[in-house]
Amino acid sequence: MSEVIQGAGDSVDRREWLARCFWSIITLVGLGLAAPLVGYFLGPLLRRRETLRVRLGAVSDFQANQPQKVEFVLRQRDGWVTEEGRHAAWVVKRSTDDVLVFDPRCTHLGCAYHWQVKENRFLCPCHDGLYDIDGRVIGGPPPRPLDVYPATIEGGELFVVPLAQRRS
Numbered sequence: 001m002s003e004v005i006q007g008a009g010d011s012v013d014r015r016e017w018l019a020r021c022f023w024s025i026i027t028l029v030g031l032g033l034a035a036p037l038v039g040y041f042l043g044p045l046l047r048r049r050e051t052l053r054v055r056l057g058a059v060s061d062f063q064a065n066q067p068q069k070v071e072f073v074l075r076q077r078d079g080w081v082t083e084e085g086r087h088a089a090w091v092v093k094r095s096t097d098d099v100l101v102f103d104p105r106c107t108h109l110g111c112a113y114h115w116q117v118k119e120n121r122f123l124c125p126c127h128d129g130l131y132d133i134d135g136r137v138i139g140g141p142p143p144r145p146l147d148v149y150p151a152t153i154e155g156g157e158l159f160v161v162p163l164a165q166r167r168s
């Protein structure tokens, strides 16, 4: 009599053990399959807003000491969204390895300025702000020089990251 009871207990334990093994394996397989999916869907949320650098052209295409306005498409990735927008910059080539790239907004109230060839200066028409070719304030209300975009020259090509940086 006692053998039968003991046998039944072993059978229940074995069945319970097998069930635990089965569910453990199912859980591990499920986690293994879910992890990449969770990473795929939530990964972009953890990434910082990314601004891609932009190629503005060959340095040799710019005339020395003749500021030139360049328009370009800026692509920004934020989470799952990639936005494209038209932007501009003023390029001032001083020499083949010395190029300044200005944010096209006046540092007073953000108006668009332009280059005056005869006067050899930038003029902001909103409040008559004036800047020299290096972006230094030479007249009007602008509180600081023109902001610049970080620029690099690689293989003769000019690249910028269009995030304006203040100069003192």
Ligand code: FES
Pocket: 106, 107, 108, 109, 110, 111, 124, 125, 126, 127, 128, 129, 140, 141, 142
């Ligand atoms: S916005 Fe340019 S001078 Fe005021």
